[in-house]
Amino acid sequence: MEFDEWEPVYAAILEDFGYGRAGDERGRDLLASLLETSFDPTELPIGPDATVAIAGAGPSLTDDRSLERARQADVVLAASTAVDTLASRGIDADCMVTDLDKNPGTVERLTHQGVPVAVHGHGDNREAIRDVVPACDHAYVLPTTQAAPTGPVRNFGGFTDGDRATFLADHLGAADLIFVGWDFDDPAVDDAKSHKLEWAERLLYWLEGRRGERFDVLDGRRDGIETDLLPIDSR
Numbered sequence: 499m500e501f502d503e504w505e506p507v508y509a510a511i512l513e514d515f516g517y518g519r520a521g522d523e524r525g526r527d528l529l530a531s532l533l534e535t536s537f538d539p540t541e542l543p544i545g546p547d548a549t550v551a552i553a554g555a556g557p558s559l560t561d562d563r564s565l566e567r568a569r570q571a572d573v574v575l576a577a578s579t580a581v582d583t584l585a586s587r588g589i590d591a592d593c594m595v596t597d598l599d600k601n602p603g604t605v606e607r608l609t610h611q612g613v614p615v616a617v618h619g620h621g622d623n624r625e626a627i628r629d630v631v632p633a634c635d636h637a638y639v640l641p642t643t644q645a646a647p648t649g650p651v652r653n654f655g656g657f658t659d660g661d662r663a664t665f666l667a668d669h670l671g672a673a674d675l676i677f678v679g680w681d682f683d684d685p686a687v688d689d690a691k692s693h694k695l696e697w698a699e700r701l702l703y704w705l706e707g708r709r710g711e712r713f714d715v716l717d718g719r720r721d722g723i724e725t726d727l728l729p730i731d732s733r
């Protein structure tokens with residue numbers, strides 16, 4: 499996805515959460531300023547023959563069926579702590595997607611092991627960027643932003659870690675996307691997280707429409723998705 503297609507949706511997200519674009523741009527620029535080099539996403543083994551599993555960090559990730567589906571996929575993109583959950587079950591993600599708010603040690607370690615990590619810079623994680631990025635192997639850091647892309651910092655679309663992973667796979671031409679560890683109605687999440695998950699769901703709905711597909715993770719949920727907040731014709 500190009501930024502001009504993403505921008506109206508981004509503007510709706512900024513308004514809904516009350517975030518400022520300038521803060522996101524500062525996060526983006528800080529990330530760029532700390533990197534000596536960066537990972538080229540086209541090196542990921544994603545293309546027209548790849549089934550890509552997108553692992554969210556919901557509680558269902560540890561179900562036997564989820565783990566089996568992740569094992570069967572050609573490529574696994576894991577959001578945040580999903581990478582640790584999968585690793586503890588013997589499944590190594592091909593790429594981690596994170597805004598650094600949970601498991602910084604994993605981010606640093608993976609980059610030094612040659613596993614790419616898509617690190618998101620936004621208005622509310624500048625401290626984490628300053629703490630974590632200098633300790634990473636920059637050759638395996640793929641910097642991302644939700645604001646306009648600049649220099650090495652890319653914007654493939656998406657907001658939460660899991661849906662950004664999905665937009666990344668889509669951008670790279672993934673044949674099939676499958677979803678594990680996605681629990682939109684998780685009672686364990688607080689209101690703020692639940693609000694973010696609503697956007698994640700809305701963004702997946704938008705993306706499946708663009709791809710002319712139906713993501714199984716949205717089955718039974720589409721009628722309840724408030725699409726008015728998507729400033730585009732998505733139904």
Ligand SMILES: Nc1ncnc2c1ncn2[C@@H]1O[C@H](COP(=O)(O)OP(=O)(O)OP(=O)(O)O)[C@@H](O)[C@H]1O
Nearest residue numbers: 554555556577578579599658659660661680681684
């Ligand atoms: N029930 C769920 N709880 C947490 N994450 C979920 C859930 N269902 C889906 N996800 C997806 O998994 C991702 C990783 O979740 P996690 O709670 O580890 O990360 P996070 O860093 O707090 O996420 P974010 O910063 O994107 O909100 C979320 O961003 C979301 O896209």
Ligand SMILES: Nc1nc2c(c(=O)[nH]1)N=C(CO)CN2
Nearest residue numbers: 517597620621622657658659
């Ligand atoms: N400005 C800002 N941007 C974000 C934030 C956030 O808290 N603030 N959280 C995200 C996913 O958790 C993604 N983007």
